[in-house]
Amino acid sequence: MSRVESPSGKNYDEHYDEETIALLALGETVAGVQTGHLRSCGACQAQIDQLQAVVDSARAITDDDRPIAPPDALWQRITDEIESDGPVPGSRNSQNSGNSRNEHGKAAPPRSSGWMGGSGWSGKFALAAAVGVLVGSLGTIVAMDRENPPSMIAQAELQPLPGKNAQGVAQVRQTAEGATLVVDVPGLPQTDGYYEVWMLAPDAESMVSIGILGGGEVNEFPLPEGMDMNRFPVVDISVEQFDGDVTHSADSVVRGELTT
Amino acid sequence: MRGSYSTTREAQSTHGPKCGPEPTTARGESVRSLADADIAASFARGEDNSLHEVYVRWSPLVYTIARRGCGNDADAADVTQTVFVAAWQGRQGFDPGAGSLPSWLLGITRRKIADHWRQVGRTPRPSEELPDDPQHDAQVETTVERVLLADELERLGEPQRRILELCFFQDMTHSQVASLLGLPLGTVKSHIRRSLGRLRERLEVDGVPR
Numbered sequence: 001m002s003r004v005e006s007p008s009g010k011n012y013d014e015h016y017d018e019e020t021i022a023l024l025a026l027g028e029t030v031a032g033v034q035t036g037h038l039r040s041c042g043a044c045q046a047q048i049d050q051l052q053a054v055v056d057s058a059r060a061i062t063d064d065d066r067p068i069a070p071p072d073a074l075w076q077r078i079t080d081e082i083e084s085d086g087p088v089p090g091s092r093n094s095q096n097s098g099n100s101r102n103e104h105g106k107a108a109p110p111r112s113s114g115w116m117g118g119s120g121w122s123g124k125f126a127l128a129a130a131v132g133v134l135v136g137s138l139g140t141i142v143a144m145d146r147e148n149p150p151s152m153i154a155q156a157e158l159q160p161l162p163g164k165n166a167q168g169v170a171q172v173r174q175t176a177e178g179a180t181l182v183v184d185v186p187g188l189p190q191t192d193g194y195y196e197v198w199m200l201a202p203d204a205e206s207m208v209s210i211g212i213l214g215g216g217e218v219n220e221f222p223l224p225e226g227m228d229m230n231r232f233p234v235v236d237i238s239v240e241q242f243d244g245d246v247t248h249s250a251d252s253v254v255r256g257e258l259t260t
Numbered sequence: 261m262r263g264s265y266s267t268t269r270e271a272q273s274t275h276g277p278k279c280g281p282e283p284t285t286a287r288g289e290s291v292r293s294l295a296d297a298d299i300a301a302s303f304a305r306g307e308d309n310s311l312h313e314v315y316v317r318w319s320p321l322v323y324t325i326a327r328r329g330c331g332n333d334a335d336a337a338d339v340t341q342t343v344f345v346a347a348w349q350g351r352q353g354f355d356p357g358a359g360s361l362p363s364w365l366l367g368i369t370r371r372k373i374a375d376h377w378r379q380v381g382r383t384p385r386p387s388e389e390l391p392d393d394p395q396h397d398a399q400v401e402t403t404v405e406r407v408l409l410a411d412e413l414e415r416l417g418e419p420q421r422r423i424l425e426l427c428f429f430q431d432m433t434h435s436q437v438a439s440l441l442g443l444p445l446g447t448v449k450s451h452i453r454r455s456l457g458r459l460r461e462r463l464e465v466d467g468v469p470r
Contacts, residue, residue: 022453028433054460057405058413059428064328065406066414067320070340071333074323075315078344082311161298202316204295205415234295255298257313 016044025051156235156256158185164253165189170235172223172258179223181210185237185254188213193241197221198248199232202257207248208232233258300361304354311348318362319344321411322369328403329373339372346372362466370400405467412462420455423448 016024016033023030025048154172168185183197195213200206211221236255238248299317302310322343327336346368347354354364374397413421419441426432426440438448 018457019449019453022456023434023449025456026427026434026452051456051460054409054456054463055428057402057463058409058424058459060402061406061410061413061428065324065403065410067324067407067411068327069320070323071337074319074337074341075312077337077341078311078315081341081345082348200295202295202313255295257309259309 015041021047022051024048025055027052027055153179154229154258154260156258158183158235158237158254158256160254161252166254168254170256170258172229177222178225179227179229181221181223181235182218183213183221183235183237184218185213188237188253191239193239195253196238196240196248198236198238199227199229200234200236200255201232202234204234204236206232207236209246209248213237229258296361300354300356303351303361304356306351311344314347314361314365315344318365321362321407322365325366325369325400325404325407326373328407329369329400330376335376339369339376342372342375343368359468360465363468366404366466370397370404373400405463408462408467409459412459416455416458419443420451423451424455424459427452 020030020033021044024033151174152171153174156170158166158168158170160167166185166188168183170184171182173180173182181197181199188195197210197213197219198207199210208227210223211219213219234255234257236248237253239251239253240249296317299310299313303314319340323336323340326339326343327333330336330339343365347365350368354361413424416424422441423437423443426437427434432440434448434452435445437443438445441448
């Protein structure tokens with residue numbers, strides 16, 4: 001905490017600690033608080049005032065202030081409106097359009113072009129929109145049509161996180177036994193620890209651990225029945241240490257969102 | 261009890277493993293910030309699927325603020341639509357170095373809510389009152405703050421969220437909270453300090469009009 005000059009010119013360290021300031025901001029009476037210091041110390045008072053404003057706003061929160069998702073159909077309306085205006089100049093696909101036209105159906109897919117190959121900006125966009133609606137309405141993977149032969153029902157292109165340098169692909173396949181996550185990330189660097197596969201919520205705040213990557217390049221993980229791909233659409237692979245801590249290390253190597 | 265914010269959901273989880281040390285929250289937080297920064301960076305580069313990620317991550321904030329600002333679900337959906345269309349079309353105006361993506365989105369949201377009311381003014385609907393402009397702007401500002409705080413409260417994790425909700429909405433002192441939850445006083449105090457700091461920071465990062 002910063003030191004301030006007392007009126008007598010002497011430095012003093014009698015400011016409240018941050019916990020006391022927090023309690024005072026909540027309106028609590030704190031034993032041993034010298035009101036004299038509070039009256040004379042602008043630094044402490046300013047901190048209390050600042051936190052108190054936050055506390056006052058928070059105390060005014062009602063249930064209507066809790067963030068709720070917009071109606072399901074809204075994303076489709078947004079993509080429809082954007083597409084009706086045509087591709088936006090400066091978007092990545094307009095820069096790449098020459099490439100995809102010349103090498104249509106022939107060139108190996110460039111690493112960043114995604115699994116849809118030559119499809120254009122609006123196609124990808126519409127597909128992304130369809131995912132939201134489709135996955136949203138189906139709810140869980142197990143609700144998928146089981147009469148279909150084993151097939152890919154969603155895929156994610158796994159891209160390196162900043163400073164990392166691997167990439168790969170993850171697919172959710174429907175098999176007779178249920179949904180399976182297939183992960184293929186060649187060229188992961190050696191690690192003292194191990195790699196763990198996760199499915200994250202879009203905000204990466206809640207997550208489900210799917211399993212530990214084995215030695216081979218392609219790993220398959222049966223997904224638990226009821227696993228909600230809509231809630232946990234992001235496939236993430238992290239480096240974990242043998243530290244006995246079961247939580248995510250926050251050291252992710254690759255990540256990508258599943259789309260159908 | 262203050263306000264009408266429900267705290268019943270937490271009532272059953274007074275004790276249990278969640279009340280111990282919380283590495284999950286501390287580490288989960290950094291995973292989340294990383295994810296947010298990734299989304300913002302990919303949006304700034306105009307990548308194909310980035311608007312969808314932005315929408316998934318932040319449309320609840322935009323929609324809820326629009327709902328409070330417009331007063332009904334249908335207009336809130338319209339405003340949310342214009343916000344995301346405008347965000348995509350104007351994404352070159354987003355500078356990740358100048359502030360957070362949500363603060364930029366909420367800036368657009370404020371303008372679209374104001375546009376909405378101007379439009380209502382031109383097309384009078386007897387059932388709706390046209391709010392006085394400056395006053396309405398101030399109302400939108402306090403709404404933005406409350407929605408951001410409610411969002412951050414949700415993200416605090418347990419037991420931090422329950423501790424703050426008891427302080428905020430049940431008017432409990434930290435020692436009452438400590439004895440209710442069976443936690444050491446020092447733990448409760450330090451959770452209160454850190455959590456209030458997080459709420460303040462959230463307003464500073466995402467709540468400043470841009």
